[in-house]
Amino acid sequence: MQGVRDKWNRRYREREPQPPAVPEFLPELAGRLRPGRVLDVGAGDGAASLWLAEQGFDVTAVDIAEAGLERLERFAGERQLQIRTACLDLGSDNGIGALGTFDSVLVCRYKPDARLWPQLAAVLVPGGTLALVTFNLEHHRRTGFSERFCLAPGELLAVEPRLEVVEYGSLECDGACLDRYLFRNKG
Incomplete structure (x- = not known):
């Protein structure tokens, strides 16, 4: 990797020095996250x-x-925000479990591979929320974005036995075609 x-x-080193824009979908989605970690x-x-x-x-x-994380830390410092960071290869079989447990997990514009889903469920507290918003195949068709990073319709409806789908749908924002999933940890 x-x-x-x-x-x-x-x-990230080639980007302009200003902070990234807030994803258009995030304010509404954040209301669905469980407060806390x-x-x-x-x-x-x-x-x-x-x-x-x-x-x-x-x-975290x-x-x-x-x-990317160095930029995040710099922007957080400028705003006097405390954000923990961890540089991990999410494609490996180990990693996020050492970070503890979380009330919510957010995955934006990233398609987790099959090995990551059990780890995500394991760090999510019982009743916790996992929200995922990422590119779908319509985005691939319209833009030529790599198909392997795009979700097929309903691809994650049964992705991990500990996660129950609470909501699933598609949206267009920030010039992208996206799928949105909300899961609850049944644990």
Whole structure:
């Protein structure tokens, strides 16, 4: 995964020095998260983490790219926000379990592979919420974005036995075609 890490580090180092924009869908989605500790998976340079911390969530941000997390830490410091960060390869079989448990897990614009789902369920407290918003196949058709990073219709409806689907739908925002899932940990 070093090639993936290098690619994302390069992208974050080439970005302008201003903070990332808040995803258009996040304010409404945040109202569906359980208050308390939130794990932002694939957090990048903090588009969601920064906003969630400003709303009073206790945020831990995880990403493969050190450069993205360094940007996030800088932006958090400028706003006097406390956000924990962890640089992890989410494609590996270990990692997020060492971070503790969370009331909510947020996954934005990232498609977890099959190995990550049991880990996500394990760190989510019983009754906790997992929210995922990421690209779907319509986004691939319209933009040519890589199909392997896009969800097929209903692809995650039975992804992990401990997670119950509370809501599923599609939306268009920020110039992207996305699927949105809300799960509850049945534990």
